Amino acid sequence: MIDHPFLGNAPKQLFIGGQWRDAASGETFDCINPSDASVLVKVARGGAADIDAAVAVARTAFDSAWRDWKPLDRQSLLLAVLARIEARFDDLARLETLDMGAPIARTSTFRRWIRQTFQYYAAQALSTRGDVMSNSVPGDFMSYSLKVPLGVVGAIIPWNGPLITQLWSICPVLATGCTLVLKPAEEAPLSALMMAEILQEAGVPDGVVNVVPGPGATAGAALAAHTGIDKITFTGSTATGRKIIEASASNIKRVSVELGGKSPDIVFDDVDLEAAARGAAMACFNNTGQICYAGTRLFVQRGIYDRFVEAVAEVGRSLRVGHSLDPDTQVGPLASRAQLDKVESYFDVARADGARIVSGGERLQGALGTGFFVTPTVIANAHNDMRIAREEIFGPVVTAIPFDDESEVVKLANDTVYGLGGGVWSRDVGRVHRVARDLRCGMTWANCYGVTDPGVTFTGAKQSGYGNKGGPWHLDEYLLNKTVWLNLA
Structure with a gap:
């Protein structure tokens, strides 16, 4: 038995609406240690019903006072989450190592990158701004833009680096006022589940971030096609990315995809x-x-x-x-x-x-x-x-x-x-x-x-996908650039 404070005999549950719960089906799957093929722990296997529940609570959270938090309050929350991560970082890095096999010599270096990421998005939370735009309409009209949170985001992340990959969604969600349903891969869901625990400890409101591990063919597909999702972000293979894009047509949701490479x-x-x-x-x-x-x-x-x-x-x-x-x-x-x-x-x-x-x-x-x-x-x-x-x-x-x-x-x-x-x-x-x-x-x-x-844009071309991670344009993908016309007459 591996000695780790987040692991134990009881299965790890889904995190929905600030509560830990079993999958609606009652099913679980084994989380395997790649270094010796041993079972680390059983994890609840989320499905379409669990995605429905998570999207519903994420929508409720978005429509609450959360979306009206002031930029300074979002910045403070991001820094509070960072403080909790740093206090538990060694356990988080070790869990990532056990779960997906990255050497502890590699995961232990993530502390600086995580600190940079949260500090960068904390700064970005104070930097959102619109523009006043000239217009030539007869009369006396003012036209300007303002940026408001887009809504409920669905994020499907891969197994090759979940500790880092999940932050590309969590940080912009906390910085903008969106809410999130996060689906980690079955092969490596544990750091995302531990992160949910850390977010709750740091004071992230219930329902703002929800974590539903499960198969891509069921939980992932349900999230991509869900009409209650305003934006889907996916990292994974080009073949699956194509299916995500097709499923997004259900409600013409925004899409960003980081796909395969042969660089x-x-x-x-x-x-x-x-x-x-x-x-x-x-x-x-x-x-x-x-x-x-x-x-x-x-x-x-x-x-x-x-x-x-x-x-x-x-x-x-x-x-x-x-x-x-x-x-x-x-x-x-x-x-x-x-x-x-x-x-x-x-x-x-x-x-x-x-x-x-x-x-x-x-x-x-x-x-x-x-x-x-x-x-x-x-x-x-x-x-x-x-x-x-x-x-x-x-x-x-x-x-x-x-x-x-x-x-x-x-x-x-x-x-x-x-x-x-x-x-x-x-x-x-x-x-x-x-x-x-x-x-x-x-x-x-x-x-x-x-x-x-995190301050430098990460993006792809051709069948490696589209959309930005990091850098000055990332937050825009979580915001609606809204135009306002004001008749001054």
């Missing part, structure tokens, strides 16, 4: 080879490759291709793969057995297509027991038309593709349905700016990869 990471032959190899390796191997914008297509200029690929492979070999609670672990397990099976299947695909596995390419058991472990993997002799270069694997698997010049590699990099992230490594400043401009993706990193900040 290009481009390395030119003038780089500091050692530093770039380390950066390119961790662009894929970080969080066991379970990052939507991971740099999984590694384009290397032909003159340094063999040396660079071997250097990336050597970084992968040097990383310590192990149980997520081990403080020395750098690469933890994949989040589920299903994900392990999926990632492993691509090793056979690569071999069948004629690619060469330089390092990794195997499931790890033995001393690691029954956990969902796979080695960091580098694949060479690849080209951009192979399945391993087209399909999102979502594991620590990088496919290295050679190129000759800038024009060629930009075309190759853009030859994908995805457009989330991209990277470029070069000492040539002009070339860096040209490539960053020409890559068709929402975010490009130059001589680094995967750097994020």
